Amino acid sequence: MRRDIYILLFVISVFAFGSVVLSQGNEGILYIKTSDMKDALLEGAEVFINEEYKGKTPLLLEDVAPGTYKIRITLSGYYDWERSVLIEADEVVKFTAKLRKRETKASLTILSDPLEAEVYINGELMGTTPLILSDLEPGTLKIKLVKDEYEYEGAIAVEAEAKTKVEFILGKKAPTKVTLTEEKVQPEEIRPSITKPIEGEMVYIPAGEFIMGSDKGDNDEKPQHTVYLDAFYIDKYEVTNAQYRTFMEAGGYDNRTFWTDEGWNFIKSNNITQPKFWRDKKFNQPNQPVVGVSWYEASAYARWAGKRLPTEAEWEKASRGTDGRNWPWGDEFISTYANTSGRDDGYMWPAEVGSYPQGESPYGVYDMAGNVWEWVADWYDSGYYSSSPSRNPEGPQYSEYKVRRGSSWDLGGATARCADRGFGPPNSRGFSIGFRCAKSK
Numbered sequence: 001m002r003r004d005i006y007i008l009l010f011v012i013s014v015f016a017f018g019s020v021v022l023s024q025g026n027e028g029i030l031y032i033k034t035s036d037m038k039d040a041l042l043e044g045a046e047v048f049i050n051e052e053y054k055g056k057t058p059l060l061l062e063d064v065a066p067g068t069y070k071i072r073i074t075l076s077g078y079y080d081w082e083r084s085v086l087i088e089a090d091e092v093v094k095f096t097a098k099l100r101k102r103e104t105k106a107s108l109t110i111l112s113d114p115l116e117a118e119v120y121i122n123g124e125l126m127g128t129t130p131l132i133l134s135d136l137e138p139g140t141l142k143i144k145l146v147k148d149e150y151e152y153e154g155a156i157a158v159e160a161e162a163k164t165k166v167e168f169i170l171g172k173k174a175p176t177k178v179t180l181t182e183e184k185v186q187p188e189e190i191r192p193s194i195t196k197p198i199e200g201e202m203v204y205i206p207a208g209e210f211i212m213g214s215d216k217g218d219n220d221e222k223p224q225h226t227v228y229l230d231a232f233y234i235d236k237y238e239v240t241n242a243q244y245r246t247f248m249e250a251g252g253y254d255n256r257t258f259w260t261d262e263g264w265n266f267i268k269s270n271n272i273t274q275p276k277f278w279r280d281k282k283f284n285q286p287n288q289p290v291v292g293v294s295w296y297e298a299s300a301y302a303r304w305a306g307k308r309l310p311t312e313a314e315w316e317k318a319s320r321g322t323d324g325r326n327w328p329w330g331d332e333f334i335s336t337y338a339n340t341s342g343r344d345d346g347y348m349w350p351a352e353v354g355s356y357p358q359g360e361s362p363y364g365v366y367d368m369a370g371n372v373w374e375w376v377a378d379w380y381d382s383g384y385y386s387s388s389p390s391r392n393p394e395g396p397q398y399s400e401y402k403v404r405r406g407s408s409w410d411l412g413g414a415t416a417r418c419a420d421r422g423f424g425p426p427n428s429r430g431f432s433i434g435f436r437c438a439k440s441k
Contacts, residue, residue, distance in 0.1 A: 045075035106158035117147035211324035235436035237353035238289035263296025295426035298435035310438035320418035321362030338370035372434035380423035408432035
């Protein structure tokens with residue numbers, strides 16, 4: 001009987017309002033649908049809540065205990081969708097997750113020595129080197145390069161969603177292919193590399209008030225409120241692989257001084273001596289932000305560097321300034337100003353830090369929207385803003401999760417808002433999680 005009442009109220013509320021407070025019971029109801037980016041309904045996507053499989057879309061879940069849940073949705077041929085959803089007592093929550101279709105085309109970049117060689121693909125002249133070819137059908141291609149009396153002829157395989165980069169040395173006799181590297185990226189124009197190593201430059205954030213949170217965002221961003229912070233410094237860029245390597249080479253994983261008790265036990269019991277994706281070429285380039293680090297590792301690095309992790313409030317002020325803007329550059333999302341999901345920004349994996357100067361914050365801090373999530377010092381509490389101090393808040397004393405901010409390369413612009421709050425266990429070491437450091441004045 002109760003189920004019939006819930007479904008009747010749910011149907012009325014979904015079509016009229018999107019959510020409604022029920023008149024009885026203490027649990028909530030969650031209804032999830034999926035569509036593509038053009039709002040065409042998709043069915044059969046698998047739904048995981050806190051990494052536990054719950055069923056396929058469209059999915060109706062009754063008797064959901066109040067709380068914040070991490071929801072992940074997967075469907076073959078589409079990128080995964082993730083976000084956190086707050087379910088309150090006696091509430092029906094309904095939403096449609098928009099899934100982005102995976103690319104099926106391939107991209108090929110061809111270099112040669114000597115340069116300006118004519119390139120033939122399957123017998124068709126495509127141009128001269130250096131040459132970038134996008135939207136290729138996956139498969140094996142016949143390739144021929146010709147420059148005066150020099151030539152090369154052979155075959156190369158290209159994969160969907162891959163950018164294959166090939167360099168050839170041409171010769172009059174027995175030319176050889178010298179290098180072949182592949183990385184999974186969107187078929188976009190190659191961005192210039194930052195050849196100079198990024199230094200540990202910090203930006204000064206003056207003392208004063210700023211607007212924190214959002215009344216229009218997720219429930220854990222409410223209420224919007226004014227916070228006063230003392231002056232501090234924050235890293236201009238996310239900590240890079242090159243910088244983190246220095247910590248490792250200095251014996252950072254073997255020096256108990258830099259670690260919390262929990263962190264030391266975590267790395268020793270799990271035999272951890274480096275970031276999780278340290279040997280993965282998609283994530284280990286010198287000026288890419290280091291990823292695959294737990295909160296414990298980020299905290300240890302900060303101590304070794306004579307710094308600390310920023311508080312959640314410090315991070316948000318450095319990101320949005322004092323005017324309460326939605327993103328570091330203003331109130332409208334611009335996809336080319338940050339490394340988030342999609343093709344416009346030019347990256348499928350983490351970008352070299354500082355790649356988006358248009359997206360810097362009012363104080364000149366880079367990559368605070370997208371690229372990688374950033375660990376901050378605070379424990380997470382979804383209702384913390386309702387009772388947090390108005391001066392130099394440092395978060396609750398303890399909870400199950402640590403806060404991370406800024407979103408990442410694999411999520412959309414909504415989660416890259418300055419006020420958006422992410423969180424996770426302090427021992428999580430995902431490929432989209434990094435950090436930057438702060439320092440008191």
